[in-house]
Amino acid sequence: MNRIDRRFAELKRAGRVALVPYVTAGHPQPQSTVPVLHAAVAAGADLVEIGMPFSDVMADGPVIQNAHERALAQGTGLEQVLDMVRDFRHEDADTPVILMGYANPIERRGAARFSAEAAEAGVDGLLIVDCPADEADELKAQLAGQGIHQIFLVAPTTTERRLDHAARLAGGFVYYVSIKGVTGAASLDVDALAPMIEKVRGHIDLPVAVGFGIREPAQAAAVAAVADAVVIGSALVDRLDQCATVEEAVAASRDFLAPVREAMDNSVPIHAEQAVRTT
Amino acid sequence: MVEQALELEPMEQLPDAGGHFGIFGGRFVSETLMPALEELDAAWRHYLKDPDFLAEMDRDLAHFVGRPSPLYLAENLTRQLGGARIVLKREDLNHTGAHKINNTVGQGLLARAMGKRRVIAETGAGQHGVASATIAARLGMECVVYMGAEDVRRQSVNVYRMKLLGAKVVAVESGSRTLKDALNEAMRDWVTNVDDTFYILGTVAGPHPYPAMVRDFNAIVGREARAQMLTEYGRLPDALVACVGGGSNAIGLFHPFIDDTDVAMYGVEAAGRGLSGLEHAASLCAGRVGVLHGSRTYLLDDDSGQIRHTHSVSAGLDYPGVGPEHAWLKDSGRARYVGISDAEAMEAFHALTRTEGIMPALESAHAIAYGMKLAAELPKDQIVLVNLSGRGDKDINTVAEVEGIEF
Numbered sequence: 001m002n003r004i005d006r007r008f009a010e011l012k013r014a015g016r017v018a019l020v021p022y023v024t025a026g027h028p029q030p031q032s033t034v035p036v037l038h039a040a041v042a043a044g045a046d047l048v049e050i051g052m053p054f055s056d057v058m059a060d061g062p063v064i065q066n067a068h069e070r071a072l073a074q075g076t077g078l079e080q081v082l083d084m085v086r087d088f089r090h091e092d093a094d095t096p097v098i099l100m101g102y103a104n105p106i107e108r109r110g111a112a113r114f115s116a117e118a119a120e121a122g123v124d125g126l127l128i129v130d131c132p133a134d135e136a137d138e139l140k141a142q143l144a145g146q147g148i149h150q151i152f153l154v155a156p157t158t159t160e161r162r163l164d165h166a167a168r169l170a171g172g173f174v175y176y177v178s179i180k181g182v183t184g185a186a187s188l189d190v191d192a193l194a195p196m197i198e199k200v201r202g203h204i205d206l207p208v209a210v211g212f213g214i215r216e217p218a219q220a221a222a223v224a225a226v227a228d229a230v231v232i233g234s235a236l237v238d239r240l241d242q243c244a245t246v247e248e249a250v251a252a253s254r255d256f257l258a259p260v261r262e263a264m265d266n267s268v269p270i271h272a273e274q275a276v277r278t279t
Numbered sequence: 280m281v282e283q284a285l286e287l288e289p290m291e292q293l294p295d296a297g298g299h300f301g302i303f304g305g306r307f308v309s310e311t312l313m314p315a316l317e318e319l320d321a322a323w324r325h326y327l328k329d330p331d332f333l334a335e336m337d338r339d340l341a342h343f344v345g346r347p348s349p350l351y352l353a354e355n356l357t358r359q360l361g362g363a364r365i366v367l368k369r370e371d372l373n374h375t376g377a378h379k380i381n382n383t384v385g386q387g388l389l390a391r392a393m394g395k396r397r398v399i400a401e402t403g404a405g406q407h408g409v410a411s412a413t414i415a416a417r418l419g420m421e422c423v424v425y426m427g428a429e430d431v432r433r434q435s436v437n438v439y440r441m442k443l444l445g446a447k448v449v450a451v452e453s454g455s456r457t458l459k460d461a462l463n464e465a466m467r468d469w470v471t472n473v474d475d476t477f478y479i480l481g482t483v484a485g486p487h488p489y490p491a492m493v494r495d496f497n498a499i500v501g502r503e504a505r506a507q508m509l510t511e512y513g514r515l516p517d518a519l520v521a522c523v524g525g526g527s528n529a530i531g532l533f534h535p536f537i538d539d540t541d542v543a544m545y546g547v548e549a550a551g552r553g554l555s556g557l558e559h560a561a562s563l564c565a566g567r568v569g570v571l572h573g574s575r576t577y578l579l580d581d582d583s584g585q586i587r588h589t590h591s592v593s594a595g596l597d598y599p600g601v602g603p604e605h606a607w608l609k610d611s612g613r614a615r616y617v618g619i620s621d622a623e624a625m626e627a628f629h630a631l632t633r634t635e636g637i638m639p640a641l642e643s644a645h646a647i648a649y650g651m652k653l654a655a656e657l658p659k660d661q662i663v664l665v666n667l668s669g670r671g672d673k674d675i676n677t678v679a680e681v682e683g684i685e686f
Contacts, residue, residue, distance in 0.1 A: 077583030103570035105584030181471035
């Protein structure tokens with residue numbers, strides 16, 4: 001069984017919403033990535049998402065863009081990312097690892113080779129930002145052959161026909177992009193979220209993670225009331241960017257995520273109908 | 280080889296509904312952009328069959344742009360080379376000085392028809408930015424142009440032109456600070472402001488429907504040239520030559536000739552300081568298949584799939600990808616793609632300026648250079664039609680800088 005499925009099943013039994021931090025591999029230093037991920041898990045992360053550096057991060061805002069540029073300048077490419085996952089797995093055999101990135105580095109490596117290497121390294125899910133369901137058949141087949149889930153983005157503007165298409169290919173969970181725009185661009189509108197998530201659930205029978213625009217514990221708690229997972233990227237990456245050493249990065253990760261976890265655990269789940277009434 | 284073209288399917292069927300030219304093209308974008316692309320695709324298909332829309336576009340192309348652009352027989356250059364006749368399609372005579380205005384008039388009118396009040400554009404050399412700012416001024420729309428900081432420096436005159444036209448020019452400091460980064464930034468703007476904003480993409484690259492839509496708006500070049508050849512010379516040319524960065528002027532010229540299998544097609548890429556090194560922008564000649572800016576196409580990347588910095592003396596060709604239809608034309612053998620170096624383009628710039636009194640854009644000078652090579656090898660009864668896609672006034676600072684001249 002894929003670690004993502006197992007983890008969401010455990011969370012459901014425990015009545016807990018997943019916290020999913022995102023870090024860009026190799027940022028702020030190559031040697032900080034694995035310790036930062038362990039610190040995140042210790043602070044309450046249930047799954048981890050690792051950005052694969054790319055030169056042209058079209059869907060990302062300035063914070064993630066800067067992280068990718070710094071990581072590339074320090075020599076972190078796809079090969080190094082897979083090494084980091086292997087390294088992470090030495091100490092953590094359970095936490096699901098999702099790689100997130102862009103299509104071209106995968107194209108260059110070849111979908112078959114990449115899928116085999118990623119599975120061997122201990123990767124559980126792959127989210128390719130610029131590979132919507134329309135273009136995903138080939139990659140999906142290779143990933144499925146290795147037991148890796150392909151994660152898809154859905155947006156406030158995604159039509160019902162497109163939701164159904166994504167539902168046919170998606171595994172693990174579905175990633176709901178909570179704002180129109182790039183990563184880290186604006187704060188999300190929590191009130192609008194509940195009915196949108198209900199719409200997604202009506203078409204896709206997978207846990208729903210919400211990301212893009214979640215910056216602080218209160219927002220995370222509000223999202224946790226309606227979603228199955230909360231993804232935090234730019235706000236964490238922004239803090240890591242200031243860190244000059246591995247120790248600082250580890251501390252920043254822990255100090256940022258622990259209050260988020262606490263706020264989420266104190267959040268009371270609500271149903272969409274209630275949320276609509278309160279808006 | 281040209282003979283293989285006989286086996287091609289008729290081009291009218293390409294791309295497919297998802298924007299694919301064989302394995303190329305498609306829509307490799309974030310889900311957040313997909314509905315906007317679907318809306319644009321539907322609008323483009325609708326208005327391309329709307330008689331009122333087409334009549335207005337034709338009026339603008341005639342009275343605002345100055346079409347049709349003439350064919351010009353370069354007699355002096357032909358005599359000097361002693362081979363095939365060289366005929367120039369004079370897109371440099373269009374309003375704003377390049378073929379780019381054909382596309383921006385079309386997309387500008389489409390933006391207005393779709394009820395969008397703000398247009399954005401990316402630009403390399405500045406020609407597309409100027410053409411976008413021009414149509415925005417004419418239609419009374421807000422206009423923001425994204426331009427790599429390096430290109431802002433190289434093309435300061437065009438930056439000033441855009442500002443005079445009322446556009447806001449945003450210098451993009453990320454990545455290689457050139458056209459590809461400007462395109463990334465324009466996409467980020469579009470995904471954020473998708474409700475009221477129309478993205479006027481300037482070339483036949485990007486996600487579907489842009490490659491097909493920009494082709495259709497530029498195909499006026501090839502349709503005119505084909506009719507003019509038949510009227511003025513009583514025959515079709517033996518070869519077409521056009522420069523290829525993203526590839527819009529080349530597709531515009533090539534497309535209406537695709538089924539004329541006796542007409543050879545040559546796309547000319549920027550070989551910069553040589554194709555054997557890394558300082559060029561020749562994705563078809565020296566690249567491989569990957570995914571960039573929303574489509575699968577030939578591109579220039581390193582072994583870990585990172586997009587490479589490119590080089591060309593001409594900002595408009597300085598781009599690591601190419602339109603997917605060119606990738607398809609290359610693999611099908613219908614068109615051939617060749618490289619012209621910075622030095623060869625500079626020579627051609629001077630040759631055309633001195634022999635014919637026509638100063639070509641440095642982009643177009645690449646096509647002139649290859650057209651001259653080709654004409655010299657061909658017999659005198661043949662005709663080489665070169666797309667003179669833009670005029671060179673914008674480049675005189677670059678030319679002076681290359682030659683060490685200070686004003």
